[in-house]
Amino acid sequence: MTINNKTMTDLERKAALSLTDTERVVLTDQMNAVLACLDVLRACPDCPPAEQESPCPLRADEVCPSTDRAALLSNAPETDGTFFFVPRTVE
């Protein structure tokens, strides 16, 4: 995909901008450079090699102490010391 004059005009209108001719040329070049980068990324393999560890860090299934309830409820819009309260959400 490339940005042409028609697309730029459309984007200008939607973004409520008023560009000079010079700005329009500069911006078109910059946007096309960004899109070219995306094409490079798109060409990268989707799947890491099988022997590679997952990029997503994982933690062991171990329970840690939770935060003190009173401290958490101090952020509540309204509370009875046990629950968070909000205006009734169903009719």
Next chain:
Amino acid sequence: MNWEIVIGLETHVELATRSKIFCGCSTAFGAAPNTLCCPVCLGLPGALPVLNEQAVELAVKAALALNCTVTPVSRFDRKNYFYPDLPKAYQISQLYAPLARNGHLDLPDGRRIRISEMHLEEDAGKLHHHDDRTAIDYNRCGVPLIEIVTAPDLSGGEDAVAYLERLRSILQYLGVSDCRMEEGSLRCDVNLSVRPAGSSELGVRTELKNLGSLRAVRLACEYEAQRQIAILESGGQVRCQTCRWDEDARRTVPMRDKEQVGDYRYFPDPDLPPLAVSGEQLNRLRSKQPELAHEKCARYARDWSLSDYDCTTLTSRRELAAFFEQVVSLGAPPKQAANWIMGQVLRRLSADGLDVEEIPITAQALADLIHLVERGTINRNTAVEVFDAVFTGGDPTQYVRAHHLEQSSNTEQITAAVEETLSQNRKSVEDWLSGKEKAAGFLMGQAMRTLGGKAPPALVSEIVRQLLEREKSQ
């Protein structure tokens, strides 16, 4: 006009992890409200999610058992919605690259239900609606879920229930979830539409949210199908809506027009890198998959000639099937073991208010008891007495010996006891001599009582007959 009901299910299953999916808070059920929460659960600024390895492993196990293709690299996305059950205002879920796709589950009657996809996500908090306000407990927020989505392959409430029962059995056997619907660890959304029979086009569907029991699923499907048919037959149009099931009124109630996927403004979660599941991991998990209930059923029928009923009952719970197999492995004949477990063991569990996870009698004790009956050491009635005595602990052989319960096959003793019985029950003897066959059964019972139940019933019966015939010939 004949109508066809078309149903697809989205089932949410809480995974049996100790901690939540993205933080270390406990997943324990029933804790005091808002005591199992942290900044990650509440989406406080700066809090970052870290994925629980066990949640991934359990989800992959489920995917393999459901014959899915596990995606080598899956991703997490943010599902944006504004509702107080999720304080972040988005749920971390998977849309564009779910954990697994293209599986299937076979119903007991052999029909194949396609599974479109299975993804990992976090659960939301629980709301309690009062008159003027809503109370929120965020303990459930962040509990790991898998959502299993079927193709529209089910054709009624009974089908949906059959699917859920099979799914629940598979997940329980895998240890992926306890699937307790009453605690919300298995919840189901139904997508239902109707169309003229034979049509290949799908009708406009409604979604029935958060059905919490199999009964609710069946009744809601039946009601909603009839409601849609009535609308179409009167010339109206079904609205694409999200409904809830009103258990008391036994009807579906519209909640809102159904959201489309675009309404949730999904986008990739920048806090979580892609999740890769390697072929090595898949092979390791595949090799650890246990035999499932329906596979056990088929084996019991094939190897031990047990009836459908026996197989289904014994495999209804993983723990019960394991106990049965242990008793058989200790030498008890499979049919005898099945009868004892389905009869006496389940009777005592029910009477004592115990779950099958808590069977107190050991497999060895039950196998020994069955052997005592098989060898003729004690008769069946005595065995039930011994069973009750050793159910909560004890050795049947020692108990029988200590209480002198061994039955005797000494024919002189038995003949003497039967003679005594006949002399004390002359009326019954006369009845038998006049042709009342039932009298022999009564006399047999009396003779067994005289013998204290410690003689082989077949031998006692034979001697009762012999002595009655002798009287007849005199």
